Amino acid sequence: MRSFVAILFTFCLVFSGLFAFASSNSALVELDKMADEALQLTKFSRLEEAKSILERFSVQFSKEGIKEGKFTMDELRVLTASHHEALRAVTNINMSLDERVRIVTSFRLATDAVASTHQPMWVEMEASVMKDFQGVKNAALEGDKDAYNQNLNTFLSTYTVIQPSLKIDLTAEKLQKLDSKITYLDRYRADFSEQEWTAHLESLEQDLQKLFSDPGEDEADPSLWWVISMTGSTIILTLSYVSWRKYRGQKQQSKRKRLK
Structure with a gap:
């Protein structure tokens, strides 16, 4: 019974890890979509709307990146600087459209670099x-x-x-x-x-x-490696436990036959 509880607890840890990774990935996808939307709006000179999207991005990025610690220090630093430049591009009245698009494209690519797994x-x-x-x-x-x-x-x-x-x-x-x-x-x-x-x-x-x-090398998110490691360990432990129980049962059965 205790062994079953231990295995169940381990599986719970694995699935909680999978849920945390899925949640983190969902947040990155949302930020990526906002960056792409800001770029498309900039291309059509819809600057007020692009500014609004970038401001929303800032709030979400601050929540996910700083409060929940989902980004590395390098990612935080690069995206913060790139976002600042993108916001400047859509609010500077003296900047040409080509220059605006170039700067917001740079921000878009940086966001994708953080979010992409391929x-x-x-x-x-x-x-x-x-x-x-x-x-x-x-x-x-x-x-x-x-x-x-x-x-x-x-x-x-x-x-x-x-x-x-x-x-x-x-x-x-x-x-x-x-x-x-x-x-x-x-x-x-x-x-x-x-x-x-x-x-x-x-x-x-x-x-x-x-x-x-x-x-x-496209380095996977550390949480993903943790999940993979935990999953692999759980499978190995479970198979080992099942094999041990089977071996022990067969050994006891053989012993009982010899005693008859």
């Missing part, structure tokens, strides 16, 4: 990022400084759209390595020569290609 949306930016980088590379190889500066500005603008998402999905070491190479391009843009920049540009191009082809 391939994140920022990976879909590969074509735009690589196209803009190719413009930088071509201008550098041709020695055209004016075209180089113009293309570099375009590339940097596109890269900043996915940068918050990268802060969430990449390790600090990988992101620092990538950012340092891009910063080098920007900082020394006036002093380049074809020979000097060829190796650097090719190295950065390889890093960008690897970034999109292998965006990194």
Whole structure:
């Protein structure tokens, strides 16, 4: 009887873990939907409505992220900063529509990076990022400084759209390595020569290609690993208990037969 109660208690722990994970995932889905809605409204210049959605997001995010501790410190920091920029984009009367959309898109991608359990949306930016980088590379190889500066500005603008998402999905070491190479391009843009920049540009191009082809391991939520671990342990314990009871019963039955 005690063994049965112990097994029942363990199953209760597992299912409570599953319920907690489902609840957490539901909250992330809701935040993700709000971020997407804010982006769609921004694209159609419905800025007051987009602002309202972003304010709702802030309240929900504060509740889920701070009070209930469902996000890591990095996720909290990145989403808070990205949300602040998105709110600024829809309230700044002097900002162009393209700039508004770019900033709110960055926020949308960052929210998805937190919520996604599979391939994140920022990976879909590969074509735009690589196209803009190719413009930088071509201008550098041709020695055209004016075209180089113009293309570099375009590339940097596109890269900043996915940068918050990268802060969430990449390790600090990988992101620092990538950012340092891009910063080098920007900082020394006036002093380049074809020979000097060829190796650097090719190295950065390889890093960008690897970034999109292998965006990194999609780490599951810690609570999910806890549930998986608990479930596996429960199954093992249950099977072991059943096998032991069966073995013990067979042994006692054999003993009784020998005594007859």
